[in-house]
Amino acid sequence: MATPAAVYSYCSTCVRRAFVGLITACLFMATGQARAAQATVAVAANFTGTMTKLVALFEQETGHQIQTSYGSTGKLYAQIRHGAPYDAFMAADAERPRLLAEQGVAVARSQFPYAEGRLTLWSRNPELFRDGLQYLNSQPQRLAIGNPKTAPYGIAAIEVLENLGLAESLTPKLVSGDSIAQTFQFIASGNAHAGFVAQAQVRAFQGAAGSAWLVPKTLHRPISQHAILLNRGRSNMAAQDWMTFLNDAKAQAIILEDGYDVPQQSSH
Known part of the structure; x- marks a missing residue:
């Protein structure tokens, strides 16, 4: 049987180890923070x-x-x-x-x-079109795009229409969103039957798949998305x-x- 002194020495060692462990954990957390x-x-x-x-x-x-x-x-x-x-x-x-x-x-x-980015012609209506080119040539009454002045996806949409020879006839029918997110909402809410949005938005949409046509890259310049560190983030x-x-x-x-x-x- 262990003597009281031995038990006391063992318990003291346990307490010291626990204390050291606690201090180490606190220092680690403080360093991480x-x-x-x-x-x-x-x-x-x-x-x-x-x-x-x-x-x-x-x-x-x-x-x-x-x-x-x-x-x-x-x-x-x-x-x-x-x-x-x-x-x-x-x-x-x-x-x-x-x-x-x-x-x-x-x-x-x-x-x-x-x-x-990849540009997609999209509609919530799964029966609206199967061929995007055919649909655009049918002269739709309302087509949503991002504002070309502020949204690069809107610039790409205009280039598509120009390269297809449809810019003159479809420009009066365009509805512009300030951003591609607002453009997507126009279509998702039914305010526009179809429009040009980002493929990623269509993939992330929680509703029915609808009609979608992935626009060939040959119809517009690349939508190259760039990041940059601003002066405020330098340090x-x-x-x-x-x-x-x-x-x-x-x-x-x-x-x-x-x-x-x-x-x-x-x-x-």
Whole structure:
């Protein structure tokens, strides 16, 4: 049988070990919290669903937090030019990020492509069309597109109509949304029978599949979506890690699965 002194010595050792373990855990948690940071990212509206998935994975893996603000690329660009507190910008084109770098608002040489969008002619009505070209040539009465002044997907839609020789006849029938998200809502709500949206939006839609025609890439210039680190995020670890994460294989797999093409080379 152990003596009282031995029992006391054993218990003291257990207490010391438990105390040391508790202190180590607290220091680890404190260090993790100190390293964790928060960044605010301005994101093109077409990327909303995919961004939600990416943020969840990123936060789980890094401990950082990402706040998002969605809108048309043109409007987000204007907000950034007027001092909106964003750390990074994920546009639906390459032009606006390039301009921000030239204007000294973004970090030079931090721009890179994170996705290539695919344009889709879509309707909630599964019987509306099977052949997108035939439907467009039938002169539909109401066709929704993103505003070409603010939404790169809207520019692509106009290019499609021009290349098909339908721009003159269909322009009076176009209904423009400020962003591709609003354009999608026009169609989903029935305010427009059909329209040009992002393939990713159609895939993410929870309702019936409807009619969909994936527009051939030959009918418009590539919708190359670029990200750039803004000056406010230059010293923000969360923003820097986010930009690196976008090039990670796990992130690119999500982007590809959601209906985008992934650039073969994306480095910054």
